[in-house]
Amino acid sequence: MDSLKTKRVGDTSDIVLQKLLEAIVNRSFAPGEPIRETQLAKDWGVSRTPVREAVRSAAAMGLMEIRHNQRPLVKDFSQRDLVKLTDVRAVIELLAFDSSIDMLVGSKKVKKLLDISIKLQNFGPDDPFTEKALELDTNLHRLWVDSCENQFIVLAFESLWTFIRILQRAAANDLNRAVIALSEHIAILQAIHKGDIHAARKLLDEHLRSSTPILQELLKEKKEPPK
The missing domain is CATH 1.20.120.530 (GntR ligand-binding domain-like)
Known part of the structure; x- marks a missing residue:
């Protein structure tokens, strides 16, 4: 049961990550713009957990910046x-x-x-x-x-x-x-x-x-x- 639940969370995180990447590609989020994870979760009809995982994945790819005690933001191209x-x-x-x-x-x-x-x-x-x-x-x-x-x-x-x-x-x-x-x-x-x-x-x-x-x-x- 736990493994099934984990798989579903993982699948949702992948879907949310794709949505996040599309939003970054299409410039729906401006470079340097802070991202409200709670608002994204509400807009996309998911819990905050897959949104947080998607943000971490995007940060690992070099597309977002996670700052201590601040909202994550879309990294800018210099x-x-x-x-x-x-x-x-x-x-x-x-x-x-x-x-x-x-x-x-x-x-x-x-x-x-x-x-x-x-x-x-x-x-x-x-x-x-x-x-x-x-x-x-x-x-x-x-x-x-x-x-x-x-x-x-x-x-x-x-x-x-x-x-x-x-x-x-x-x-x-x-x-x-x-x-x-x-x-x-x-x-x-x-x-x-x-x-x-x-x-x-x-x-x-x-x-x-x-x-x-x-x-x-x-x-x-x-x-x-x-x-």
Whole structure:
């Protein structure tokens, strides 16, 4: 009976953690904003225990800060953090790219993503461009990670995934950056499709690093209080 109860609490904690991560990714909680665990428990229809466990898990992931005798808060991205994240992400993705490129050249997966990307370029004012761009960005960067057949690369990438999603959301919500990113995605996919591995790798590296200053500005704007 006790084991069943523990399992249910654990399952609830996992669900609450996913809700908390989604709220952080979607910027429902502003960086530096204190979190009221009792209010979250009420809003999500759970006891305070799974909320507390979810907050601890988010803190262990580096997404929240737990302070003594104070409410936990969502950690902020500093410009230095963003540069460090980009450096680590680039190492992981380029390693995944090198490990998977032979099976990706000429593959149906690459051709399908390329066709979708080109089609997305012709989006209309009523099209859900942001969500489609987010989905494409996710599928593109997971392409070589999921194809690399190296569990340690995958684990390393997964450990950064929530941080990456925060940056994806910030970039996709800026139409100019999203359009630029789409053109960069197309160039990478075209190079892979043609078998120009050197060009594709160089374009991927540039794509990952070129977004850093833009994202720094976007995240800075998010922090500024409305006038």
